[in-house]
Amino acid sequence: MKSPSRAKLYNQDAWLLTIPAFIPLFFLSIVPLVQAIWTGFTDLQAGYDFKPKFIGIENFRRLIGDTFFWQSFRIGIVWAVSVTTLALFLGFGLALLLNQKLRFLGLMRVLSLIPWAMPPVIVAIMWQILLNPAIGPVDSILRLFNFPFADKYLLGDFETAFPTVVVIGAWVGMPVITVSILAALQGINSEIIESAKIDGANAWNRFRYVTLPAVRSITTALVALNIIWNFNSFGLVFVLTAGGPGGKTYLPALFVYNESFKYGNFGYAAAMGIVMTISVILMLVVYLKARERQDEN
Amino acid sequence: MATKQKFSISLVFQYLAVIAYILFLGFPFLWMFITSLKTPIELLELDQSLIPDGFYIQNYIDILEKRGLIQSTINSLIVAFVSTIITVLVAVPAGYAMARLRKFYAKAATGWILFSQVFPLSLVIIPLFMAIRSINLLDSLQGLILVYVVANLPFALWMLRGYVASIPVELEEASAIDGASIFKILRLIIIPLLTPGIVATSLFTLLNSWNEFFFALVLIQTPERETLPLTLARFVGSEGQVLLGPLAAGAFLATIPSLIVFGIIQKRISSGLLAGAVKG
8 A cells, every 4th residue: 555645745746847848848839729729710921020810700711612622621531531541451461461470571570661760751752763654663563464554654644643642641651550450469369369269260250250359449549540640641742742733632731831831821721720620530539439339339 | 380281372372462562562662772873874774674783872972962961961960869859858757757647637648648649730830830930940950959849749758658657666655755856766766767768769759850841841941951851852843853863862861860760669669659558
């Protein structure tokens, strides 16, 4: 039994230790967030001496009719869902393989780190080189399979730019998913699998009733995090396509960036950021509720 | 092992999948390295070969001689190291306190850390830009360092809190009964035991700051103060499309530090993530 008076004394001093971390977080994270929300209700524009006016929900009213923003918003949702889904399936598959007793697994473990460790800007540069029809291998490989768009620069074509960017996004997102799911797989007690085998469960049933439940909570967390990261992602696509061709890959983060730092409409851009935040939270709530309902059934 | 023999067809498929994954994950990086070793004439050939004619290191010399590349490497190093040191100095005591504080405070702090991940940077960047401008640190490495410290703090706190939670509390209680102050306990008991966690957290912060692009893009305007990702991104937009060899060389060089650091901490990051999550 711990002595309560000591524990109390010890707690009373502990908060002092949080001050050096709390001060920068307060001024450069909490305060900016509150200011950002406030800015969304003003007409603030770039420039040192601009005096912003409170304009109520005017920005949001204007935003409702802004078809360009909603187009970008839709691209953002399709992008976040596609990249997350693709990365989850690829990453799950890789984790299952890494959990087997196969050769070359050491090599694969090392390789799966590369996309994770690379700076997003470099990932973009690398894929531009790979996809360049003059010096990259991708178009020759695609021609081998008689792929219809093989002779084009995939990032520059209206039809192929978005799917190409999604594949690259999944390439980047795979490692985190693989490593986390692999950790959960290795946590499965081998006795459970053995006893399932003795009870006559086939491979599919063992996967369905032993493996899937064991990785369920980590998968839920990974999907939620990836939806957030991808919906807000910026650097990769900014360097890959800058939103082009013809706005086909114009993610909302790029849209907000241009609205603030190209056109200087800080207030309007903040309103967009608020709408994005609320949408992400709504998406998460819907997803987590759906998972919860599945659990109950 | 007998069951393995029975499912030899599935084994073939598993190996095909392994090969496909190895190509998908590793080949892009390999190709970039190959491209960085080719002469401009080789890069004009119609069919690009897997093996370059020789080691054409002129690409590496060219990219290093590009105006500003060495300067931006130095800038990146300064920003990454200084922001890491500050982050760790600030996060160790706070992470310790969060792990040992009364449940309510710890929960509130963790809640904020998770909550702060939901907001798009594009929302916070405008007030942050103005805050940095108002203290006259816009377009300066100091401003960027400050922002990186704040950006890295949530995750550093999360990791360190997990590491502290795995240290048994009895040692500290004994010292507290002997009359040691909390600062003394932190310095003499916790920090020595926490060293592996501190190393992992610092390397992770270092990597994040070295790779970061968005804040640098918004906050830095003068070429002399650019970080490496900024300079390379600008190079893509201007001459990079014609100077692919040097571009590949630069991209390869910029990845090496990240890969080394990441190779060292990979295991620790995953265990740190788990520690932070499990030892709630």
